Amino acid sequence: MHVSIERSGCISCGLCASTCPEVFRIGDDGLAEVHQQPDSGLEDGAREAAENCPVSVIYVD
């Protein structure tokens, strides 16, 4: 699994970081970033964050 964020579209709601903080965090610029790619134990959380992002800018492949 590889996770990425189209950061220019992030509205800084913080949901991804609260859903799966091992993978997502809010960066110094106030936008979400991936700070660690998910290992197998974190894939469900990463997928849930992607599905629930209000502006659908998290991509999982």
Ligand code: SF4
């Ligand atoms: S859930 Fe989406 S909009 Fe909200 S902080 Fe994460 S990437 Fe940004």
